[in-house]
Amino acid sequence: MPDSMLLRLDPVLLREAKKRARAENRTLAEYVATAVREKVQRTTVTVIVHPSLRKAIRKSKPVRTPRETKKDRAARERLHNLVLDAAGIPR
Amino acid sequence: MTLPYRPGHFVWCRFPQNERPDKPGPKLRIGYLATVRQVEQGLAVAVLYTTTRPFAEPLPLGVIPIAGRAAETLGQRPFWIDARCIAYLPVTIEFFPRLDRADHGVQGVALVGLQRKIVAAATEVFRRPELLDLRGPGRR
Numbered sequence: 001m002p003d004s005m006l007l008r009l010d011p012v013l014l015r016e017a018k019k020r021a022r023a024e025n026r027t028l029a030e031y032v033a034t035a036v037r038e039k040v041q042r043t044t045v046t047v048i049v050h051p052s053l054r055k056a057i058r059k060s061k062p063v064r065t066p067r068e069t070k071k072d073r074a075a076r077e078r079l080h081n082l083v084l085d086a087a088g089i090p091r
Numbered sequence: 092m093t094l095p096y097r098p099g100h101f102v103w104c105r106f107p108q109n110e111r112p113d114k115p116g117p118k119l120r121i122g123y124l125a126t127v128r129q130v131e132q133g134l135a136v137a138v139l140y141t142t143t144r145p146f147a148e149p150l151p152l153g154v155i156p157i158a159g160r161a162a163e164t165l166g167q168r169p170f171w172i173d174a175r176c177i178a179y180l181p182v183t184i185e186f187f188p189r190l191d192r193a194d195h196g197v198q199g200v201a202l203v204g205l206q207r208k209i210v211a212a213a214t215e216v217f218r219r220p221e222l223l224d225l226r227g228p229g230r231r
Contacts, residue, residue: 024211025204034152034215043152043216044224046140048112048178053135057179060128060135065098067203075210076098080126080137082217083177086225 007032047087058084058091095195096136096182099206100124101165103189103196106140107178109226115186121165121198123172125213133182139213140176143168151175153216155209165199174213 009017021031049057062077085091096102104122105115122138146154150171158169180186189196201209217223 023207025208033149037149037152041152042222042224043175044226045153045216046109046176046226048107048109048180050107050135050178050180051113052132052181053130053179056130056132057128057135060130063094063097063127063129063134065206068098072203072207072210075207075214076126079210079214079217080128082214082220083137086217086220086223088225 045086047083049084049087049089054089058089094127094134095190096124096127096134096197097200098124098126099201099203101141101198101201102136102138102187103198104138104180104187105185106138107180107186112178115188119188121167121170122178123201123209125174125177125210130181135179135181138178138180139209140173140178141170142173143170146171153212155212161201161205167198172209174209175216177213 017031018028021028024031026034062073062080064073081091101121101123103119105118106120106122107114107116121141123141125137125139128135128137141157150156153174155172155174156169157165157167157172162169182190184190187196
């Protein structure tokens with residue numbers, strides 16, 4: 001059973017945290033808990049890049065989803081680059 | 092040209108094993124397409140691993156439950172997307188055995204809200220490289 005605590009935050013920081021939680025479809029408590037968890041825990045990740053794609057994937061262009069917003073596209077592109085960075089695929 | 096796959100699709104695929112990234116895995120399973128890319132040789136996709144093996148609460152960062160109506164819509168029992176495990180694969184019949192079917196092996200499409208949640212969860216995993224322990228053949 002999780003413990004509860006009183007947390008005082010600068011109003012600007014709190015506002016930003018609420019905004020980000022909303023953007024990620026999470027409650028503020030979930031967002032804050034995730035932030036703390038990631039600070040204290042390492043995560044084991046597995047990234048597999050098929051050998052035929054190792055040279056080509058950075059030069060690739062994204063296929064769009066119908067009705068996708070610019071923000072959605074940017075978020076997907078960011079994730080794509082973060083994953084390839086983690087895998088050591090050179091830019 | 093009509094593309095068989097788009098981001099947000101749940102697709103039947105042979106997710107590869109770490110030890111043999113160039114070979115399709117032994118088991119046909121549903122993978123979630125986080126992104127679809129045009130490469131010189133055709134299409135490539137970033138597939139997130141899924142599993143029906145339950146996780147203990149609290150869920151690890153990057154693990155997203157698909158249950159209730161979301162799972163029912165896909166005709167599946169509850170499962171989990173594990174955004175900590177990603178494979179970039181060429182779109183070939185080898186890795187996507189149902190590619191040549193009319194539905195290309197697409198089991199369903201995530202709603203926009205869920206797509207955003209998955210991208211956000213995966214980004215949370217990968218945005219702090221100093222907290223990552225990398226497994227997989229790409230490790231230098």
